Amino acid sequence: MTAMQVVYWLIASIGNFGAFYFWSESGAPLSVVLFISTLTYTAVGFYDLNISSHNLNRLYPVVAYIRYFLESYRGEIQQYFIASDTEETPFNREQRSLVYQRAKNVRDTIAFGTQQDLMKDNYLSLWHSLSPKDIRDEAKRISVGGPACSQPYEASYLNISAMSFGSLSSRAIEALNLGAKKAGCYQNTGEGSVSPYHLEHGGDIVWQIGTGLFGCRDGEGKFNPERFAKTAQLPQVKMIEIKLSQGAKPGHGGVLPKAKITKEIADIRNIPMEKDCISPVVNPECTTPIALLSFVQRLRSLSGGKPVGFKLCVGNPAEFLSLCKAMLETGITPDFITIDGAEGGTGAAPVEFSNRLGMTCLEGVYLVNNALVGVGLRDKIRIIASGKTASSFDVLTKIAVGADIINAARTMMMALGCVQSRHCNTNRCPTGIATQDPARSKAINISEKSERVKNFHHNTLKNFYELVGSMGLDDPAKLKPQMIKRRSASGLLMPVGSLIPPLKPRELLENQLIGKPWKQWWERSRSEQFYVEDQYILTPEESEHLSH
Numbered sequence: 001m002t003a004m005q006v007v008y009w010l011i012a013s014i015g016n017f018g019a020f021y022f023w024s025e026s027g028a029p030l031s032v033v034l035f036i037s038t039l040t041y042t043a044v045g046f047y048d049l050n051i052s053s054h055n056l057n058r059l060y061p062v063v064a065y066i067r068y069f070l071e072s073y074r075g076e077i078q079q080y081f082i083a084s085d086t087e088e089t090p091f092n093r094e095q096r097s098l099v100y101q102r103a104k105n106v107r108d109t110i111a112f113g114t115q116q117d118l119m120k121d122n123y124l125s126l127w128h129s130l131s132p133k134d135i136r137d138e139a140k141r142i143s144v145g146g147p148a149c150s151q152p153y154e155a156s157y158l159n160i161s162a163m164s165f166g167s168l169s170s171r172a173i174e175a176l177n178l179g180a181k182k183a184g185c186y187q188n189t190g191e192g193s194v195s196p197y198h199l200e201h202g203g204d205i206v207w208q209i210g211t212g213l214f215g216c217r218d219g220e221g222k223f224n225p226e227r228f229a230k231t232a233q234l235p236q237v238k239m240i241e242i243k244l245s246q247g248a249k250p251g252h253g254g255v256l257p258k259a260k261i262t263k264e265i266a267d268i269r270n271i272p273m274e275k276d277c278i279s280p281v282v283n284p285e286c287t288t289p290i291a292l293l294s295f296v297q298r299l300r301s302l303s304g305g306k307p308v309g310f311k312l313c314v315g316n317p318a319e320f321l322s323l324c325k326a327m328l329e330t331g332i333t334p335d336f337i338t339i340d341g342a343e344g345g346t347g348a349a350p351v352e353f354s355n356r357l358g359m360t361c362l363e364g365v366y367l368v369n370n371a372l373v374g375v376g377l378r379d380k381i382r383i384i385a386s387g388k389t390a391s392s393f394d395v396l397t398k399i400a401v402g403a404d405i406i407n408a409a410r411t412m413m414m415a416l417g418c419v420q421s422r423h424c425n426t427n428r429c430p431t432g433i434a435t436q437d438p439a440r441s442k443a444i445n446i447s448e449k450s451e452r453v454k455n456f457h458h459n460t461l462k463n464f465y466e467l468v469g470s471m472g473l474d475d476p477a478k479l480k481p482q483m484i485k486r487r488s489a490s491g492l493l494m495p496v497g498s499l500i501p502p503l504k505p506r507e508l509l510e511n512q513l514i515g516k517p518w519k520q521w522w523e524r525s526r527s528e529q530f531y532v533e534d535q536y537i538l539t540p541e542e543s544e545h546l547s548h
Contacts, residue, residue, distance in 0.1 A: 129472025150305030164192025179453025309336035341387025361387025369402025
C-alpha cells in the first residue's frame, strides 16, 4: 500500500472508533456530527480504493479531491493572482482593463511608463510626426458598395463582429444591437441568422449567411430564395455576408452544442433540438470560385441591390488568387471581403484547428489587399478585418496593412461584462453573455450594457483618430503598411510586409513577377476550383533572407 492509503486506513479506523466512543459516552450533538463525518470519510475512501476509475483516487483516497477542486479554479487563480498584466492570452490584463475602462467611460491612461518590452522580437510600433493633424469629419465613415450595388451603406470604422443568437444569449444580442444603434455602427448576426433580438432596437444589421444557410434554408437544408428575400429586404438589414470559413476553425463547420439549443433557436435556424448543430464545412452554394460569385450576384439581386460580400480566413494564397481570376472572368465582384484571423474568436473550435490553421488577420489582410491591387480590382471592393481588436492601435494596424473597416467580437463582449472565463461552449457563462440559461442571462441590464458598448466604440475611435493624427495624417485611408514598424531579431525596425513584396496596380495581369512569390501563386491558381495542390516554394535566396 502507498503511504496515503495507510494514512487513510489509520484516520478511518481511529476516527470512527473515537467518534463512536464519544457518541456512546456523551451523546453530545458534536460527537454525532463527528461520527457522521468520519463515516462519510470512510465511505468515500472505500469507493476511491475499490471502485473509482481514477488512478489518483485509488492511490490518494479522499485527498485527491482537493486537487480536482483546485484544478477547477485554475483559470481564475492564474488570472487573478499569478499572471502579470502583459502575459495572459488571448487578451492580457492590460488589454481587458483598457476595454473595461473605455466601456465605463473612466480614466484609461497609465502612469510610470510602459510595461511592454519594446525590444522584443516582432514588437509593433509607429513613427510619429512633428506635425500632427486633426482627422477630417468626412473621413470618419466608409462607403460600402461596388458598381453593381444600388443601396450602398455608410459604415463606421469599428463595428460589432459576427456573434450568433444561440452562441450568445438573447439579452446579450439585444444589448449589442442597442449599443450599435447608439454608436452608429453595425452588428453582424453571425451564422445563426437574424433573430427577433437583432431587430428589437433598430440597430444596423449585417446578415451573415453561414454554411448551414440558417434563416434562408428549406426543410432539407437547401437555399430558399423566397425566405432569404423576405429577411434581406428588411430596412434594418444593411449588408449580406456569405461565410466561407472563420478564423477560429478554418476547414471546420460551426458548432452549437445541443445544450444551448432552445426551441426558439431551432425554429429560427430550422434545425432539430435533439443533437448538436454542426454546420457543413463547405457552403453548398459556393463550391467553386465561379459558383461563389454567382451566389453573390444572386443574393444582391434578391436583397434589392444591397452590398453583398463574403468572409474567409486566408490559407493558401493561390486559392485566393483563384477567386481573383474568377472575378476577372465573370465580371462579378463582391462589395466587400471580410478577412478573419487565425487568432480565433468567440466560437468554440478543436485545439488543433484553432492553434495551427490559417493566417493571422494582419497577414491575411495584407495579402488580400495586394492581390486585389495586383488584378486592378481594389477600388471596387472594401476589405473588412476581423481578428483580436482591443485597442486603437489594433484598429490602426489592420487599416494600415489594407483594411477599410474593422470588426470586433470578444472585446464587444467584454464591454458587456465578459471576464474571459472561457466557458463560452459550456452554457455556464458566469456573466450571462454566452449562454442560453435564462437564470444566468437575466443578469444583463440591456440599457446599461448597451451604453457601455457605445462608450467602448466611441472612446476607441476617438483614440484611433488621435493616433492617426499623431502620424501627421488627416485621413486613415492614407495609412500604409510601411508605416507599421516590426522589431526584427537583430533589433532593427522593419516595415510590416517586407518579406512578401507589395504589388503595383494590375501587376499580376502584366506578368512582371519574375523572382516574386506572387508568380508561383498566380500560375497555380484556377478560376474553376479552389484547391491548389502545390504551394509556394521558397528560393534559396529567400530562405537565406528569412533565416536572418
